[in-house]
Amino acid sequence: MTEATGSPAVRTEERDGVFVITIDRPQARNAVDGATARALAAAIDELDSRDDLLVGILTGSAGVFSAGMDLKAFARGDTPVIEGRGFGGITRAEIKTPLIAAVEGYALGGGTEMALACDMIVAARNATFGQTEVHYGIVPPEGGMVRLPERIPHNIAIELLLTGDPLPAERAEQLGLVNHLTEPGEALTRALELAHRVARNAPLAIAAVKRVVDERTAFRDTDALRDQDQYVEPVLTSLDAKEGARAFAEKRSPHWQGR
Known part of the structure; x- marks a missing residue:
């Protein structure tokens, strides 16, 4: 095990071939x-560039995975989306190394x-x-509308996407979204235990499985993410999107205009 390193917003640590x-x-519930997005992208690049790192784990500090986009920063014009790599430098990136999410609290x-x-x-x-x-006048363009309906039943996914309702972990596990x-x-x-079960296997075999499975689905995801952007952009640049972020920052109910 090596000492944690990284930026103030993102820490990295090596644990016997697991990154x-x-x-x-x-202070921002890991929003x-x-x-933060640039630091996450740099960490993923390090994971993928090193042959001695066989599995990655993505997690959050202080009992929270991530509250998502920092809406206060977004209201100031800051964006957590990196060109070609998506939200947090992760959601549209081509990640070669198996990656496990270890989720506590809010995601x-x-x-x-x-x-x-x-x-x-x-x-x-x-x-x-x-x-x-949808509570803030925007939509989930970085995989939510594409991947969620593929990971859980379509009717449940669209209900969650349209209502913005929470999905408790126990229900997510019943639906097959959560492995453990x-x-x-x-x-x-538990994520470390799972990662080490993967990492003890042959590196070439791990890489081949990851690549074949990704190539079976990634191109479809890439096409779908690109195709959805024509519908998403007008929403993200709308007056309602700005109002949603302002209302969150000002701790009040939003006033939608439908434009």
């Missing part, structure tokens, strides 16, 4: 701003989308997923 990437903005909005971009999800019973974007359910505080420990 743990921790979003560390507890992602531009600087909302972009937090859910980052978890969906991982190959496997381990979640504590107190974890909550949710594509809450743990007691609170144990998601990272």
Whole structure:
């Protein structure tokens, strides 16, 4: 095990061939701003560039995975989306190394989308997923509308996307979204156990499985994400999107105009 390194917003740590990437903005419930997205992208690049790192784990500090986009930063014009790599530098990236999400507490909005971009999800019973974007006048363009209906039943997915309702971890596990359910505080420990079960296998075999499975689905995801953008852009640049962010920052109910 090596000492944690990284930026103030993202810590990384090596544990016997497993690379743990921790979003560390507890004051913002690990919401992602531009600087955090760039730090996450750099961590993923390190994971993929090193032959001695066989599995990655994405998690959050202080008992929270990620509350998604930092809406206060968004209201100031800051974006957590990196060109060609998506939200947090993860959701549209071509990640070569198997990646596990270890989820405690909230994984909302972009937090859910980052978890969906991982190959496997381990979640504590107190974890909550949710594509809450419709509450703020926006939509989940970084995998929520594309990946969620492929991971759980379509009718359940569209209900969650249209209502913005939360998805408790126990229900997510029943629906097949979560691989393993743990007691609170144990998601990272279980994710490490799973990661080491993967990492003890032959590196070429691991790489081949990951590549074949990704190539079976990634092109379809890439096409769908690109195709959806024509519908998403007018929403993200609308007056309602700006109003949603302002209302969140000002702790009030939004006033929608439908434009």
